Amino acid sequence: MRRVIVITILLILSFLLQTTIFSLHDLTGPAPNLTLILTMSFGIMRGRKEGLLTGFFSGLLYDLFFGSYLGIYAFIYMVIGYLNGRFHKKYLMEDISLPVLIIIVDQLALDMVTFIGNFLLRNRVNLGYLFLHHMMPQLLYDVLLTVLVYRLYLRINRHLRRKAAEN
Numbered sequence: 001m002r003r004v005i006v007i008t009i010l011l012i013l014s015f016l017l018q019t020t021i022f023s024l025h026d027l028t029g030p031a032p033n034l035t036l037i038l039t040m041s042f043g044i045m046r047g048r049k050e051g052l053l054t055g056f057f058s059g060l061l062y063d064l065f066f067g068s069y070l071g072i073y074a075f076i077y078m079v080i081g082y083l084n085g086r087f088h089k090k091y092l093m094e095d096i097s098l099p100v101l102i103i104i105v106d107q108l109a110l111d112m113v114t115f116i117g118n119f120l121l122r123n124r125v126n127l128g129y130l131f132l133h134h135m136m137p138q139l140l141y142d143v144l145l146t147v148l149v150y151r152l153y154l155r156i157n158r159h160l161r162r163k164a165a166e167n
Contacts, residue, residue: 003160007042007054010156014038015061030134032141033107034149035062039081040103041146041153045093048085055081076113080106093154096147103146104139111135
């Protein structure tokens, strides 16, 4: 129960930071995607089920506030969290290189799905401009924040595991 409460607080905090403070930077470019970093982190650290659930609720929050249709982002984030959970127990969690590589792949996949859904189907095809002015800055922010935030999530995860083992 404690784990659910902590992840819920982290999810709400990540979403609020992403949509308020970090979106102020959105005037000059894209804002970092903290909910995707949270989904990726807990998918890797806790497994497929945890990644799937964290991704679902991350995407659902995004759908409720910004989505055109309910469930699209919930499904995308859910799939991303599930696929990231497949790396659970297959690498050393303290190594930051895999989370950085995974966040790059996750963000590019999310951007491509968004591009197909929002731009390509509306016949606005300028992938070069979108890649240079939106995807690359977003990717750089996400990689930088992954390096910083992942270690915090790792500490929180260790603390939660230790408390669960004590009980």
